[in-house]
Amino acid sequence: MQTITLKAPYLLFIGSETEPIYAKTAAGLAHWVPEKCMGQLSLPGGTIDLGLPKHDVVSAAKAGAKSLVIGTSAVGGAIPAAWMPTLIQALESGLDIVAGVHTKLNEMPELVAAAKESGASLVDVRVPPKDIPVGTGLKRTGKRLLTVGTDCALGKKYTALAIARAMQERGIDADFRASGQTGIMIAGNGIPIDAVVADFLSGAAELISPNNSADHWDVIEGQGSLFHPGYSSVSTGLLMGSQPDAFVVCTEALRTHIKGWPDFELPSIPAVIDRTIDLGKQVNPDIACVGISVNTSTLPAHERAAYLENLSQLYGLPAIDPIATGADAIIDALLGSE
Secondary structure (H helix, E strand, O other), X not given: OEEOOOOOOEEEEEEOOOOHHHHHHHHHHHHHOHHHEEEXXXXXXXXXXXXXXXXXXHHHHHOOOOEEEEOOOOOOOOOOHHHHXXXXXXXXXXXXXXXXXXXXXXXXXXXXXXXXXXOOOEEEOOOOOOOOOOOOOOOOOOEEEEEEEOOOOXXXXXXXXXXXXXXXXXXXXXXXXXXXXXXXHHHOEEOOHHHOOHHHHHHHHHHHOOOOOOOOEEEEOXXXXXXXXXXXXXXHHHHHHHOOOEEEEEEEOOOOEOOOOOOOEOOOHHHHHHHHHHHHOOOOOOOEEEEEEXXXXXXXXXXXXXXXXXXXXXXXXXXXXXXXXXXXXXXHHHHHOO
């Protein structure tokens, strides 16, 4: 796995974004490492509010910011031309720029020149390590849990982080294993699985969760969905290489269609369970679903408990919201099944 070190505190750059689904890097950092986030910066038209102090580049630099982290990404991961003046100003002010988008900062001549002049760094997180092997499918020691989804951007990372932290609080030997850019920024290591050449996807997943002690749990951040018309190849490679003993299905309350693909209905929870087991048993015959994780932020708070209880009764599995209720119910079920 690759390891990164980012200079804190961070100024989270959100551009002109109005859709929270496309600002999940900024939101993830603000939630999971708030001690490293000193403020946010939006451009005209941006409406995302992370609850952090509002800054421009100059005020952030004076307040001690060390890195400007690009916290938003639309489909395709491009860096808009409208961002360039702000990014160059950040470099001229001595801030590193950190990005997890597919477009590489270090391949943009204007930014490279400004960074060279100021001595600041351009940090591309979405770059996989070299010489990733083809997956072997061989059984590894240790235990693994993978979060899988009905769609993108609905809580797979949050669920994995919540489960890993709750396990650690109980004294269980467990690690969060990052497979996406935001998770890598939070954990400080991992592999951006969607930037890996397809032939090596499962091999990269094997590197993310290597051999470990028999009682150790790797809690692996899932990506995409096995049903996603655009990203299912990444999800499949991650599943095969992770060889999970257990998985948690992640979904969002009230979402009815694949986000951004309105012609495709959201798959049902049973459909996700069945497909995950059907594929996953190729590399781990004992794979099993141990819970359901729901992003209930779309529901009124007073409806959350009944909604989760209904899912639990319907499918015979613990149902949680990793932020609102915590992950204890899933961990209880997981430990009870050992």
